[in-house]
Every structure is written in C-alpha cells, then in structure tokens.
Amino acid sequence: MMSNDSFRHKGLRNRLVQEVRRKGITDERVLDAIGRVPRHLFMDSSFVKLAYKDQAFPIGQGQTISQPYAVAVQTELLQVQPGDQVLEVGTGSGYQAAVLAEMGADVFSVERQKRLYEKTSRLLSSLKYKKVRLFLGDGYEGLPAFAPFDKILVTAGAEEMPSSLLVQLKPGGLMVVPLGKSDQTMTRVKRINEDDFEQETFGQFAFVPMLKGIAK
Ligand code: SAH
Secondary structure: OOOHOOOOOOOOHHHHHHHHHHHOOOHHHHHHHHOEEEEEEHHHHHHHHHHHHHHHHOEEEOEOOOOOHHEEEEHHHHHHOOOOOEEEEEEOOOOOHHHHHHHHOOOEEEEEOOOHHHHHHHHHHHHHOOOOOEEEOOOOHOOOOHEEEEEEEEEEEEEEOOOHHHOOEEEEEEEEEEEEEOOEEEEEEEEEOOOOOOEEEEEOOOOOEEEOOOOO
C-alpha cells in the first residue's frame, strides 16, 4: 500500500486533517484515522489531484465518495470504540469503511451496486483492511445474520427513519443516519433498551439517496 502513498500524499492529508479540525471535529482518534487513510487510492485516477480537498467526488454508478468532513462528523457521532461491531449501509468507495477500521471497529458494510461492491472488495483486500467485510445487498434489510451491532452508520440519505435497522442495534447502541429528501438532517438514534429510542439532530448535509433493493 505504502508504495502508492507518498510523503506528498501524507502532507496533503495533514492539511485535510487541519481543515476538518477547523470545521469543528475534535475527536483526535477520528482526525488520526483521516490522517492515515490514503483517500487518493479510493478515487478514480482522474481525480487523484483533488483527493485531499474537502469535497465529495464521483466514483461511478452515479455515486460519490463522501466529503471528508461529512465522514468525520458521522464517525465522531458514532463514538466508535475498538472492537465495536459496526454495520455500514452504503460501502461506495470503501473510504468510510477504512476510516472505521482504522479506529479499530469490525466493519460489516453493505452496498446495493454490484460494480462498486466488486471494485471496492478488490481495493480493500489489496490495502489489507482485514477488519472490513463487504456484502452485496439492500441496506434497508441490514445484516440479520450478524446482528445485533454496537453501531450502525447509514451513508446515504434516507427519506424516512429506516426502522428495520433499529432492531439490529444492541441496547445502548447508536445509529447515525442522514434523514430527508433533497437535503438531510444528520440524526443520531440511541437504543436505550429493548423498547425505547432517543433521537438527536446535528445539522444539514447532502448525501446521495438511500434506494431500495439491489441495483439492476
Ligand atoms: N460510504 C461511502 C459513501 C458512498 S455514497 C464512501 O465512503 O465512499 C452512498 C452509497 O450508498 C452509494 O454507493 C449507494 O449505492 C449506496 N446505497 C444507497 N442505498 C443503499 C441501500 N439501500 N443499500 C446499500 N447501499 C445503498
């Protein structure tokens, strides 16, 4: 991996970390993880020079690699602890999954686009991210076979609360999901116990939509 990751990339990454910090991220473990993941390898080659700008970019199939700041906000809200079992909905480029793995999480990530699932599977195994397991499927269904999870992270905009996922959360667990149609309100749900959930919101973001079923 490091043969494709130079001091120049590392320098650009440090500046990205400073920018994300300036925008309000304070969890040093999140900032360290962003500083370690070689984002340029998660993007199409034509965009490599832009890899360390704090912007979302196209990754094919009409999808995007999320803006680093949005990745940082979601990761910080998730309060990831080493050893956490984390379900991610929307693998996309695999960048967010790599950030979670760098924080010590066991990541189970679901993607509905076959080509992205295949491309990202190859990338993450070449980068030796062994703590990330990828699945082709509809994230609305979660992964019942691996539930319950400590944390659930939805990286696509859901029009309504995906309540099918809430039942896959452990008591005490957290789910972070951007909720809304044209733009989304970052929302965190805590499962207090078997029956009770608590909800908080954290500002507006723009994500690609969470869609039902596996793409044709
Ligand atoms: N976490 C990604 C962000 C990708 S954008 C990254 O770091 O690059 C959101 C992704 O969610 C897209 O790849 C999209 O295809 C996927 N997606 C949308 N709805 C989904 C669903 N119901 N199940 C699984 N993946 C979904």
